[in-house]
Amino acid sequence: MNFKAGKLLDSEITLNWTLPLYAMFAISQVGWQAGLFITAVVFVSVLAHELGHVLAARKFGVPTGGINLNLFGGMATINLDKSVEARQEALISLAGPAVSLGLAGLAALIWSGAGVPWMFAIAWMNALLFVFNMLPAFPMDGGRIFRSLLRYKLSYEKATSVAVSAGWVIFGVIASLAIYNGYWMLLAMTGFLALTGWAEKKGTED
Ligand SMILES: [Zn+2]
Numbered sequence: 001m002n003f004k005a006g007k008l009l010d011s012e013i014t015l016n017w018t019l020p021l022y023a024m025f026a027i028s029q030v031g032w033q034a035g036l037f038i039t040a041v042v043f044v045s046v047l048a049h050e051l052g053h054v055l056a057a058r059k060f061g062v063p064t065g066g067i068n069l070n071l072f073g074g075m076a077t078i079n080l081d082k083s084v085e086a087r088q089e090a091l092i093s094l095a096g097p098a099v100s101l102g103l104a105g106l107a108a109l110i111w112s113g114a115g116v117p118w119m120f121a122i123a124w125m126n127a128l129l130f131v132f133n134m135l136p137a138f139p140m141d142g143g144r145i146f147r148s149l150l151r152y153k154l155s156y157e158k159a160t161s162v163a164v165s166a167g168w169v170i171f172g173v174i175a176s177l178a179i180y181n182g183y184w185m186l187l188a189m190t191g192f193l194a195l196t197g198w199a200e201k202k203g204t205e206d
Pocket of ligand 1: 049050053096097133141
């Protein structure tokens with residue numbers, strides 16, 4: 001279930017019902033003020049990242065839909081199918097992490113230069129988003145970039161299959177670490193991503 005939150009740069013922004021769960025979890029860990037602040041930082045950062053993908057896609061004339069923010073982050077509807085050239089897919093996939101990296105750098109500069117302490121949280125969050133999304137684990141951005149590189153040598157279907165398999169190995173490692181350390185949220189997220197990748201692979205086979 002999603003709630004409409006408005007429009008930003010021509011993209012409809014919707015909030016999933018799991019979002020309040022995230023806020024409640026954050027508040028339960030660090031209290032009201034810090035909890036709401038962390039939630040806001042996470043979702044504004046994710047929104048900027050997703051807008052990066054959407055704007056890059058539009059530049060190449062790839063149809064885009066809205067952006068949904070949920071417990072596991074965000075998802076922009078971009079029609080990245082076979083018809084999108086490998087090079088364009090790589091650039092669209094790179095655009096989100098590029099925004100995250102840029103925001104991380106900018107926030108770090110403000111934090112160190114002007115001594116604005118809460119900018120550190122924004123820098124850290126965006127750096128984390130950059131690193132996590134660049135893991136070569138399909139359907140994450142790094143995995144999509146990996147697939148687009150594979151497409152130069154393999155068919156779209158075969159490239160997707162290899163990228164998804166590589167993703168499952170990485171998700172397997174992350175899931176093991178999550179179980180070992182008791183990071184249940186990370187485990188749920190990994191499962192969700194692995195299933196999303198599998199569903200996309202299935203989609204290319206039909
Ligand atoms: Zn992304």
